[in-house]
Amino acid sequence: MTGKFLFGLVASAAIGIVLTGTPTSANENIEASISAVEPRVIAWREDIHEHPELGNREVRTAGVVEAHLRSLGMDTIRTQVAHTGVVAVLIGGKPGPVVALRADMDGLPVTEQVDIPFASKVRTQYKGAEVGVMHACGHDAHTAILMGAAEVLASHREDLAGTVLFIFQPAEEGVPAGENGGAKMMLEEGVFADPRPDVVFGLHTSPMEHGTLRVRKQAAMAGSDRLKIVVTGEQTHGAMPELGVDAISASAQIITALQTMVARQMGAASAPSVVSIGKIEGGVRGNIITGRVDMLGTIRHLNPDMHEDLLRRIRHTAETVAESVGAKAEVSFRTYAPVVFNQPTLVDQMLPTLRRAALDGKVITDGPPAMGAEDFAYFAREVPGMYFHLGANKPGVPFGEAAPNHSPFYYVDNGALLTGVKAMVNLTLDYMALNPAADDAGAE
Numbered sequence: 001m002t003g004k005f006l007f008g009l010v011a012s013a014a015i016g017i018v019l020t021g022t023p024t025s026a027n028e029n030i031e032a033s034i035s036a037v038e039p040r041v042i043a044w045r046e047d048i049h050e051h052p053e054l055g056n057r058e059v060r061t062a063g064v065v066e067a068h069l070r071s072l073g074m075d076t077i078r079t080q081v082a083h084t085g086v087v088a089v090l091i092g093g094k095p096g097p098v099v100a101l102r103a104d105m106d107g108l109p110v111t112e113q114v115d116i117p118f119a120s121k122v123r124t125q126y127k128g129a130e131v132g133v134m135h136a137c138g139h140d141a142h143t144a145i146l147m148g149a150a151e152v153l154a155s156h157r158e159d160l161a162g163t164v165l166f167i168f169q170p171a172e173e174g175v176p177a178g179e180n181g182g183a184k185m186m187l188e189e190g191v192f193a194d195p196r197p198d199v200v201f202g203l204h205t206s207p208m209e210h211g212t213l214r215v216r217k218q219a220a221m222a223g224s225d226r227l228k229i230v231v232t233g234e235q236t237h238g239a240m241p242e243l244g245v246d247a248i249s250a251s252a253q254i255i256t257a258l259q260t261m262v263a264r265q266m267g268a269a270s271a272p273s274v275v276s277i278g279k280i281e282g283g284v285r286g287n288i289i290t291g292r293v294d295m296l297g298t299i300r301h302l303n304p305d306m307h308e309d310l311l312r313r314i315r316h317t318a319e320t321v322a323e324s325v326g327a328k329a330e331v332s333f334r335t336y337a338p339v340v341f342n343q344p345t346l347v348d349q350m351l352p353t354l355r356r357a358a359l360d361g362k363v364i365t366d367g368p369p370a371m372g373a374e375d376f377a378y379f380a381r382e383v384p385g386m387y388f389h390l391g392a393n394k395p396g397v398p399f400g401e402a403a404p405n406h407s408p409f410y411y412v413d414n415g416a417l418l419t420g421v422k423a424m425v426n427l428t429l430d431y432m433a434l435n436p437a438a439d440d441a442g443a444e
């Protein structure tokens, strides 16, 4: 225990030296490798951007990733994990912890409107209609960044004090109807089984200032559930509502009651949550009271401890309000992802590394959590995790003046990729230095 503690201090001191501007030759070599890989990272990113693929269909992208990993001589490579995922293990020359690095590979059914030479012209079938496909969430950049980090780490494998698990994940944005996929399915297929990581890191591009990083302790992104409510009443004439049960009127009361429930029953600070009904369907004409209404909605929460309670209250509210007017509400949930939880001690430990990687050392730590969701949450629920955002606006464009993720105008500047590679490589090396193998610590 004491020995381990002392070793940690020594390792911290060593990193401290680097931070104060006296890089060791090993670090100079790493920095040189990172700079050297940048043009290739840009080329991969442009190629993947031009050829986007939807969730569970990332066949070409996975092929590009696999070919690259094979060229690096990884110790093991698994393909077709959760349909199209690629997972590789790099065992370093010295013992140490297992660091997992994750990138997502899928695009979105969005028609690109950005004026760049490598803009996507891909079209495909989605839910029975032809749509454009675009990397409108920057997953092309995430994939290229992790390919670059893999190359740098593989070229220094003899110096690595630990093992790296590279996870190229399909279907972060969702799966085609009737299919499973994403982070949850990768875990079900044993991606964390052997070797079991000690930590997992992931990043996401964001319309923030060029090269800025943002990280947050605890809830980084919201947990998300899909909500379905089917209200059943009894059809009758529009002029004689008393002869039936009006499902539309019951639905209106349920929607209002749900909003009141969130505002009056969930703590605004301890259990911030959102319930939104985004789709409602029922009835055929004005003078027929319908006996059925279907509602679809989304539920977001930031406190993992309140998740069960929130769902229980939604079900209770919908069922009892329906019952009070003689109707019936059938409530069902489908969880997309739990809260993305950043372990506070891990964020503290890695903050100096992020500051070193960020352009001009700019790391934002006091931003609010994002109400968007990310299935990285499943990985970070298994082992301590840290998920952070990379500002990828054109240089000089401030936060708030660039198109958001999922917009047909969403744009990731190539210049920001280098910051991403620096962050992933240095998080791996610094985590290994700060958390040495137990045997090493014992030998002190």
Ligand SMILES: [Zn+2]
Binding pocket: 137, 173, 405, 406
């Ligand atoms: Zn997205």
Ligand SMILES: [Zn+2]
Binding pocket: 137, 138, 139, 172, 204
């Ligand atoms: Zn995304």
